[in-house]
Every structure is written in structure tokens, then in C-alpha cells.
Amino acid sequence: MQLLGAAEVRELADRLGLRPSKQRGQNFVIDPNTIRRIVRLAELRDGDDVLEVGPGFGSLTLGLLAAGHRVLAVEVDAALAGALMQTVQRHAPTRAADLTVVVADALALDGPPLIPAAAGEAARGSAQPAALVANLPYNVAVPVLLHLLATFPAIARALVMVQAEVADRLAAEPGSRTYGIPSVKARWYGEVRRVATISRSVFWPVPNVDSALVRLTRGVPPPTTATRDEVFAVINAAFAQRRKTLRAALAPWAGSATAADAALRAAGIDPRARGESLTVEDFARIAEYSRDGSG
Secondary structure: OOOOOHHHHHHHHHHHOOOOOOOOOOOEEOOHHHHHHHHHHOOOOOOOEEEEEOOOOOHHHHHHHHOOOEEEEEEOOHHHHHHHHHHHHHHOHHHHHHEEEEEOOHHHOOOOOOEOOOOOOHHHOOEOOOEEEEEOOHHHHHHHHHHHHHHOOOOOEEEEEEEHHHHHHHHOOOOOOOOOHHHHHHHHHEEEEEEEEEOHHHEEOOOOOOEEEEEEEEOOOOOOOOOHHHHHHHHHHHHHOOOOOHHHHOHHHHOOHHHHHHHHHHOOOOOOOOHHHOOHHHHHHHHOOOOOOOO
């Protein structure tokens, strides 16, 4: 299957009268070898249905289809979404039936769209994607990733391309300078690793920064009686004022510094510690305790 190169992407843009939008963080991959590398590093399994967010002109879409996967593509730009199926029919006509295109803002999805069964697969019905593979817009990468993991519980594996700095934050370990809210919240869903750096030269237009690939393998959330939202509320509070001790940083969440101190001690956490030293399991234990510290 022929993948899209620089000439094909620019030809598509000219035909559609489109130019990349900085507001939407649109930077399109124009190197077929990079697409093949992304698909390879995604470590998809045979039969995986894949969610792709922001397919753009279809470079990665074609790569995923070429690898034998059905793709649910979510694109906020109606013009790009309308052209995507035409691009697939032109470059991979035998795989067009394996593509479903949804025009939507990924952050507005409130339930998992299903991939319809292909012809001859009526018994299988429709399916939720088992994997997420996407070149995420720089400006909304973390919110989109976390929202999709929450919205699509069937996603077991994810490989996303994000700004290199964002990749460092997502993959950071407790105690490091870059460890923060994205690091902890991503670990609620599973193991996170930065697996590759992507040169800015493979994009059109060329961004001002390099990109990186982050792989997430879904696991079991920390054992806790608290809800995810309750745990995330503690995480937000702990990092709202990074330089403060947890006793002080969590005071607004708990209602007072005294209540925060009691909750931390009940959870087995030193009130003098700071948020960047805690694991997601630590935050889950803190969230179990109410403002009076009784649990």
C-alpha cells in the first residue's frame, strides 16, 4: 500500500484549500517511514480495532489499515473528515470498509462510538476500539489522552505522539523535576513509557519542537474505595502549589490544614512531604479519608 509522502499531503491540502491550523495544533506527518515506525512501536495485536484521533490527511490511517486493523477515526475538522474516506478509497480501496470516520471533538465524546462489523461479520456485531494510536495536537494532548482513556474502557494499549516535553511529563517518575499532574493521572490507567523521539523534520509545517512517542499499557487502578474523580481532586490540590508541603497544599481540599494533616496521617503519608514524592497509590489512599480524617 502506498503511504502519503510530502508531495501527496501538500497536493491534498491544495485540493481541499486547507492550511494547517495553529489553533488546532495541526502538524501533519509527511514521512512514510515514520508512519511505519509508529505502527510498529504501537505493538498492536492481530484483530485490534484502533481509535485514531486527529487523522488529518490520513497518513497514519493508511499505515494502520495497511497493518490489517480496522480504524475508528475521530476528526474535528469537517473538511478533513470528509476527504479522509476519499483518500483511503484512492490509496487503499480494498481497505475502505475497515474505516469509520466520526466528525467530533475528541474532548466532547461522552460515550464510546462503536466500529460497525465488516461485511460477513454480522455475528461479531460492533466493537469498541482495543487500542489508541494518534498524533495528538500539542495544545490539548494531555486532556485528550486522559479523556479517551476514561471514555473508552476497552482500550488496552495506547501509543500517542506528543510534544517531547509533554512526553517527559507523562513518563516521569516520582521525585523527578518533571513529575506532576499528567504523570500521576496517567498512571491511574496503567504503565507509561516514553519509547521514541520523533524529529520535527518529518512534519508539515515544521514545528518549533521535537515530538516523542509515549506508550501506555492499561492496568488495574489502585485499590481504593475512592472514585477516580475523588483521587484526581487530591492530585490537583497537591500540585496546585508545588513548593508547599502536602499539609498546606491540601488544606483547601480538606477544609483546613488540621484536617489535611489528619487525612495524611491516617493514610500513612508524612504531612511534610510534597506532591512530587507520592505515587498514584499514595494519592488513592489519601482520597479515602474525609475531611475529618475518619475515612
